[in-house]
Amino acid sequence: MMNGKDILSLSVRGIADAVQKRELSASDVLEAYIASVEATDGEVNAYITKTYDLAAAQARRADERIAAGELPALAGVPFAVKDNFAAEGVPMTCASEILRGFVPPYSAAAYERSVNAGGVLLGKTNLDEFAMGSSCEKSVYGPTRNPLDHTKSPGGSSGGSAAAVALPSAAWALASDTGGSARQPAAFCGVCAMKPTYGAVSRYGLTEFASSLDTVCPITRDVTDSAYVLEILAGRDRRDMTTLDLAGTKYTEGIDGGVRGLKIALVNGYEAFADAAVVRCVQRTAEILRKLGAEIVTVDVPWLGEAVEIYLTVSAAEASSNLARYDGIRYGNKEDGVHITNIMKNSRSGGFGDEVKRRILTGTYALTSVLTGDYYRRIKAAQAEVCRRIYDLFGKIDIMLMPTAGGTAFDLGSFNEDPTAMYGSDRFTVIGNLTGCPAISLPAGGDGKLPVGVMLMGDRLSEKMLYRAAFAAEAELKEFVKEETGNV
Amino acid sequence: MSEKMSVSGYEAVIGLEVHVELRTGRKIFCTCPASFGAEPNTQVCPTCLGMPGALPVLDETAVEYAVRAGLALNCTLQRTSWFDRKNYFYPDLPKGYQITQNDCPICLGGFVPIETEAGKKQIRLTRIHMEEDAGKLIHRGDVTEIDCNRCGVPLIEIVSEPDMRTPEEAKAYLNSLRRILLYIGVSDCRMNEGSLRCDVNVSVRPQGSTEFGVKCEIKNLNSVNYVGRALEYEIARQAKILSEGGVIESETRRYNEDRGITEKMRKKETTVDYRYFAEPNLPPLCLSEEYIDGIRRRMPKMPEERVEELCGTYGLRRDTAEQLVQTPRLAQYFEDCAAHTDYKVICANLFVGEILPVVGEECAEIYLDPAAVGAVSTLLGDGKIVSGNAKRLLHLTKERGGDPKTIAEKERMIKITDESVLLPVVREALAANGKVLADIRRGKLSAKKQLMGHVMRATSGGADPILTEQLIDRVVEEALGEEEI
Numbered sequence: 013m014m015n016g017k018d019i020l021s022l023s024v025r026g027i028a029d030a031v032q033k034r035e036l037s038a039s040d041v042l043e044a045y046i047a048s049v050e051a052t053d054g055e056v057n058a059y060i061t062k063t064y065d066l067a068a069a070q071a072r073r074a075d076e077r078i079a080a081g082e083l084p085a086l087a088g089v090p091f092a093v094k095d096n097f098a099a100e101g102v103p104m105t106c107a108s109e110i111l112r113g114f115v116p117p118y119s120a121a122a123y124e125r126s127v128n129a130g131g132v133l134l135g136k137t138n139l140d141e142f143a144m145g146s147s148c149e150k151s152v153y154g155p156t157r158n159p160l161d162h163t164k165s166p167g168g169s170s171g172g173s174a175a176a177v178a179l180p181s182a183a184w185a186l187a188s189d190t191g192g193s194a195r196q197p198a199a200f201c202g203v204c205a206m207k208p209t210y211g212a213v214s215r216y217g218l219t220e221f222a223s224s225l226d227t228v229c230p231i232t233r234d235v236t237d238s239a240y241v242l243e244i245l246a247g248r249d250r251r252d253m254t255t256l257d258l259a260g261t262k263y264t265e266g267i268d269g270g271v272r273g274l275k276i277a278l279v280n281g282y283e284a285f286a287d288a289a290v291v292r293c294v295q296r297t298a299e300i301l302r303k304l305g306a307e308i309v310t311v312d313v314p315w316l317g318e319a320v321e322i323y324l325t326v327s328a329a330e331a332s333s334n335l336a337r338y339d340g341i342r343y344g345n346k347e348d349g350v351h352i353t354n355i356m357k358n359s360r361s362g363g364f365g366d367e368v369k370r371r372i373l374t375g376t377y378a379l380t381s382v383l384t385g386d387y388y389r390r391i392k393a394a395q396a397e398v399c400r401r402i403y404d405l406f407g408k409i410d411i412m413l414m415p416t417a418g419g420t421a422f423d424l425g426s427f428n429e430d431p432t433a434m435y436g437s438d439r440f441t442v443i444g445n446l447t448g449c450p451a452i453s454l455p456a457g458g459d460g461k462l463p464v465g466v467m468l469m470g471d472r473l474s475e476k477m478l479y480r481a482a483f484a485a486e487a488e489l490k491e492f493v494k495e496e497t498g499n500v
Numbered sequence: 501m502s503e504k505m506s507v508s509g510y511e512a513v514i515g516l517e518v519h520v521e522l523r524t525g526r527k528i529f530c531t532c533p534a535s536f537g538a539e540p541n542t543q544v545c546p547t548c549l550g551m552p553g554a555l556p557v558l559d560e561t562a563v564e565y566a567v568r569a570g571l572a573l574n575c576t577l578q579r580t581s582w583f584d585r586k587n588y589f590y591p592d593l594p595k596g597y598q599i600t601q602n603d604c605p606i607c608l609g610g611f612v613p614i615e616t617e618a619g620k621k622q623i624r625l626t627r628i629h630m631e632e633d634a635g636k637l638i639h640r641g642d643v644t645e646i647d648c649n650r651c652g653v654p655l656i657e658i659v660s661e662p663d664m665r666t667p668e669e670a671k672a673y674l675n676s677l678r679r680i681l682l683y684i685g686v687s688d689c690r691m692n693e694g695s696l697r698c699d700v701n702v703s704v705r706p707q708g709s710t711e712f713g714v715k716c717e718i719k720n721l722n723s724v725n726y727v728g729r730a731l732e733y734e735i736a737r738q739a740k741i742l743s744e745g746g747v748i749e750s751e752t753r754r755y756n757e758d759r760g761i762t763e764k765m766r767k768k769e770t771t772v773d774y775r776y777f778a779e780p781n782l783p784p785l786c787l788s789e790e791y792i793d794g795i796r797r798r799m800p801k802m803p804e805e806r807v808e809e810l811c812g813t814y815g816l817r818r819d820t821a822e823q824l825v826q827t828p829r830l831a832q833y834f835e836d837c838a839a840h841t842d843y844k845v846i847c848a849n850l851f852v853g854e855i856l857p858v859v860g861e862e863c864a865e866i867y868l869d870p871a872a873v874g875a876v877s878t879l880l881g882d883g884k885i886v887s888g889n890a891k892r893l894l895h896l897t898k899e900r901g902g903d904p905k906t907i908a909e910k911e912r913m914i915k916i917t918d919e920s921v922l923l924p925v926v927r928e929a930l931a932a933n934g935k936v937l938a939d940i941r942r943g944k945l946s947a948k949k950q951l952m953g954h955v956m957r958a959t960s961g962g963a964d965p966i967l968t969e970q971l972i973d974r975v976v977e978e979a980l981g982e983e984e985i
Contacts, residue, residue, distance in 0.1 A: 098553055106552070118546045120553060219552035224780035252555050253782055330780060333587050336596020337550040341646070352591045352644060379587070379775035388777060 019044040024089050024183050024237040028130070031088035032078060038071035038088025042132055045090040049134060049181040055162060058176040060095045060153045061103050062135035070132040077130060084130030085244055091126060092182035094173045095136035096143055096219040099123050102133075106219050107141045107151035110338045110363025112345040120217025121249045122186055122228045129244045134182050137172030141365045142335065143193050143221045145169050146437050147427065150367045155424055158200060160461050160497065164421040167197030170231065174201040177231050184232045184241055190221045191323050192416075192441025194229035195453035199416035199465025202455045202497060204482075205231045206238045207441075209472045210448035211256040213242075214249030220334040222327035225445040235454060235482045239263035242475065256473075263475055267483045272305030274481060276468075277409040280310050285439055287419045289459035293492075294415055297456050297466045300488040301413070301481065311405060311412070316439055319398055323442035324435060325378050325391045331368075332375030338363060367431060395446055402447045406471035411481055414440040416453040416465035440467060450475045452482050456489045458496030510739040511707045513715075514664035514700065514731065516673060520656050520687045521633070521695040522565040528632050528654035529556030529599065536693050540638070540647035548652035550594030555781050558583075562654040563785065565686040566606050566630050567795050569656055572684045572802060573677075575610030575628060580786050583630075583779040591644070592635035594651055602776045605629030606785065612660070612680070613804065614672035623673050624661040631655050656686075662701065662712070667731035674698060674724050683803050683828060691723050698727055703748070704738040713738070714748040718762055720755050730755040734762045800828035814844035823852050826861040833863055833870070840874020843881030850877055854891050872897050875904045889913045889961050912960040919971065922955070922963055926971040929954035930979060937979055948972055 014030075019041055022030065030036040046064055053059050067090065074088045093099060096106045098116035105111050119127075127133065140150040148171020149155040156171040158164035159178045166175040173185035174197035187194035189207040198205030206229055213228035220226060230241040243264065248257045278298055283291050302308045340346035340359025347358035364372070378388050405412075417437055427434040444451040451469035458464055468485075470478045527534050530547035546554035570577050584602040607628035614621050633653040638645045658677065664670045678689045678696060689696040698721045703713035718734060721727045738748055750768040755761075801809075803825045810821035825831040837855075838847045851873065858867050876893055879885045885893060885908055893913060897904045908914050916922050929951045930936065939947035951972045955963050 096552075098551075104552070111552075116546070116551060118551070118554060215553065216555050217553040220781075222780075251557060253557055254780075329777060333585050333597050333775070333777070336587060336589065337552070337594060339589070339591075339596065341591060342549055342594060342648075343551065356589060356591070376775065379777060380773050381775075382773050 014040075016044040016047055020048055020180055022183075023233060024086070025240055027089045027183055028085060028087050031074065031130075032083050034078060036088070038074035038078075038130075038132060039068070041088045042067055042071040042090055045134055045181065045183070048179065052159070052179050052181050055157065056159050056175050056179065056181075057154055057156050058137050058172040058179070058181055059092070059135040060105055060107065060138050060151075060172070063099075063102055063133050066102065067132045067134055070127060074130045074132065084128075085240075086126060087130035088132060089130065089183050090132045090134045092134050092137045092173055092176045092185040093120075093123055094139055094143075094170050094185065094187045096139060096188060096221075097123050097136075097186055098217040098219075099133060099136070102136060104136065104219070105153070106143070107139050107153055108363060108365065108368070109152050110340070110344050110359065114344045116217070118217060121214035121251060122245050123217065125244055126186070126241075134176075137170070137176055137182075137185060139172055140169035141368050142219065142331070143169040143188055143190060144331070144367050144371055146192070146196055146434050147422070147424070148172060148175075148197065149424060150365055152365070157424070158421045158462075160202065160463065161421065163423055164462065165200065165424050165426070167200030167417070167421060169193040169197075170205075170229075171197045171200075173231050174198050174203055174205070177201070177203045177233060180233065184230055184237060187229045187231045188218055188221070189227045189229045189441075189445065190225045190327055191445050192438045194227075194231060195441050195451065195465070195467060196417050196437065198231050198453045199455070199463065199467075200421040202458075202463030202465075202493065203231055203233055204235055204238050204452065204454045205229050206242060206452045206475070206478075207444055207450060208242060208246065208475055209256070209450045210445075211254045212258060212450070212473075212475070213245045214252040214255050216249055216251040220330075222330040223334060224330060225323070225327055227445065235452070235479060235486045236264065236267060238452065239267055239479045261476070263479055266476065267479050269480050270304060271301055271481050271484050274301075274306045274411060274477070275309060275409045276301055276306045276411045276413050276481070277309045277311040277405075278413055279313050279316070281314070282414060282440070285418045286415045287459065289420065289457070290415045290418060290464050293456035293464040294413065294466050296492065297485050297489065298413055300485050304484050304488075306481070309409060311409060313405075315398070316443065318394070319443050319446055320435065320439055322391055322395050322398060323438065323446055324374070325388070326395060326446070328371045328375035329378045329388055330375065332372045332379065335364070335368065335372055370431070398443070399447045402443065402449065403471065406449075406474075410470060410474070410477060412469045414467050414469065416440060416467040420459045420462035420464055444469050448472055450478055452478050454482050454486055454489070455493045456485070457492045461497055463493065463497050507736050507739045509707055510704050510735075510742065511709070512665055512702055512704050512731070512735040513662045513712055514666075514670050514702045515662035516660045516664070516670060517699040517701070518658045518660075518674070518677060519697040520569075520658065520681060520689065522562050522654040522656060523685075523687050523695070524559060524561040524565060524654055526559060526561075527652035528559050528562045528630070529652050531559075532652065534653045536695070538649055540645070540649060543649040544651070548594065549648055550596070556599060556779075558782055558785070559654065562630065563606075563787075564795060565654070566628065566656050567787065567792060568684045568799060569658070569681060569686050570607035570610065570628055571792075571796055571799055572680050573607075573610040573612060573625060573628070573658070575607035575625060577787060577792055578604060578606055578608060579788075580604070580784050581606045582784040583782045584776045585779050587775040590634070591646055592637050592651075594635070594648060598632060598634065599779050599782070600631035601629035603778070612673055612677050614669060614676050616666070616668045616672045618666075618668075621663075621669065623663045623669070626659040626661055628656050628658050631657060667728040667735070670700065670731055671724050671728045674727060678724075679803060684800060685828070697721075700727060700731060702731060702734050702738070704735055704742060706742075713742075714750050716748065716751045716753050716762075717768070718753045718755055719765065722757070726755055726757060729760055730762055733760065737762065800831075806831050810848075814838065814848065816845060816848050820848050820852055823856065824848065827863060829863040830856070830859070830861055833859070833866060836870035837873035837877070840871045841877040841881065843877050846881045847874065847877035850880065850890055854894055868894060868898050872904050879905060879908060884908070884915055885913050886915055886961060886965065912962050914962055915964050916959055916962050917964045917967055919967065922959075922967060923971055923975075925955055925958050925963070926951065926968065926975050929958070929972075930975055937976070940976060941980065948976065951976075
């Protein structure tokens, strides 16, 4: 019989395997994880809502299915869900005052698939309000702390999900990524995040921030878990018309196939936007991949800064429209007013935090063509040009290797004085969202106790190749991570 | 009437924006039912209530209906169109934006044929686009309630060019448009229930001018007649202002049904910015040639075309033909019947007289097998039955089934044209009605009708009326002659 610590050390596959073989029951696994949540969350604050009763029922159901001879892929695996995904009957707050009291009568497709595969929901994790932010501080439920250093941010917006996986107080977690919201916190917490191709995973039930950029991501402890979970999440969903038909893609298959012959590119001049430790980790990764048989080249992408500006405009514009529905009338927190217009105004003024309001205002302005002279159309044209250039690039190389973020986790409160300074931390990640291309962040070393993540990005639908490269690098990088972070 | 006088010397320029609810039975972006008059907020789901992450999924039937409308109205169908968000806050708009087609609508161009006393004309269309409806606000005293049942009901908006010049043309346009849409079955077009809604744009200019004047928009028009009356009033109002040297303000106006006048709602703002952008949750709508052809093949012939055909090949009168083509089902039923007889005109008259009143223009059910209707028409055409018996024969055939001719024979409905059969019956009639002869002798010739009635009763209406009349005359003369001797 395994003890709690042994159980927590198991990977997603490890848990599913043990539960399928009845070496562990789903209820045993749940018990160990609940103990971990209870021991850690008071300090870290990864969770907004804990769903132990629901989890107990789901664990029982998983055990029953095993007893009936089924072998669900995520049998008994306790997971966490960022609180901008709907889970029927569980409050969904998006870390915002305006959704206080909202209990969705429907479930997000990604959550549903995870539960149907035998998963057990531990709870809903913290985020920056409506996923707008990079620090997981802009939450009405307080900041989440980096599990490796409680004075630091876990990154954001999916800070709660990344922290929970790092602790671990969840075996894996669902996150969303609109400009880096899954990859950057994964890098800050020393875990793995795959932002798949736009359309690979259904967004149904994911609260919209910027619909054309929002992506559903698994945050996991390692690369293989990521591929394993993505197999369950990915594929056409008739409730999301932007999903792609990926029927039966086996992301784990051939994951150990190596990188021989792959052309992997470093971005010229990236060092100017990265700390020394980050540069060291990127170079180390390149060196490892070269030794394993990849060809390392460099490419010029001098417009990454402009891409961030395009991203900020597009995401704010869509957000201004997506968040128009929160008026306090049909659901969520309603403020009083003498006239219906006042009810809407008061609910929105009181319900949204500063960062959300900033984006709504920016986006509303950007879309108001009479004020900006068709600015939005020109921004969209620039985005199309970015896409063209990146797709051209992927005609010549296979993978771009970049830092996930320019530095390691920053102090909580770092950006209180100048909130927009935080936008620059998306420099390397937004390009994946603007182009719909997949990108995976994995730990590559550390600086002090804090982990450093590197990112591999490929052309659309190149997830299998990215997993292969990440898997190969991960095996070699593990030792460095352990050594440089003191983390096992 | 003084206002009417001032119209002379001015010409109106009229364009219509018509919203039509597509009768697909469900909403355009979710699978909620879309029926009129349900309990408030019973036909709603997370998507049409605008809950977070409940994404829109475009209903294929709505697309098909829009394509049908585009084909019927002679439009150019765009191979690629897309949806945009029209952003504005209103309590009946759950998402804070309406999904519509702004930049690239599904149909461009097209026209609606109209006919007024001034003659035939084609009213050009600018575009047809697809969109979702908003909810309804219900005001009760100082409380306003929101009914979201209508949120997401599929609409097409049909925008005309400013091609109409008179209220009559606007009415003819609406009637023609309505008939076509009803004909292709995409909407029930009930203005009183709001499944066809019309906004009117109208400006006035001096006769002979080619420049457009300042236009006003009139809303809240719930019938074709109100459109006509509102336009008459509005044209007179604008013409009066111009004739007095005044300036027209661009306004949104409403028609007051009770007073028969238009009233100012608000000044037109020129700076309304709906912050349109492409709806990211819906991929571009791409229509393949095969898809459009498939719908085109399933399209019914348009009523005008069918009328021409019926008049040309069957030799029907135009008013008869128009009665037969009110709906595709009705027209098809008639054509099936007519295929079973050589007497097309007789069949058409029989159909209009006896069958149309039973099945109605919707023709939801077939009254009688087309072959039987054709057979009855043939019996009529061959002079085998008298027209007075046609209805009864149809009824009996429906009741009993089988061949109308056999039934007619059995019921002795076949016209008796044989003198040797009929003469004894006439003699018998005279014998049984002795008083008739006396009446005739006194000069009351109409008494012969009693004899006719007797014969008809005795032959179940089968006696050839003309022959019978001749025989009655002959037998009566004989009888009178005998008396004189």
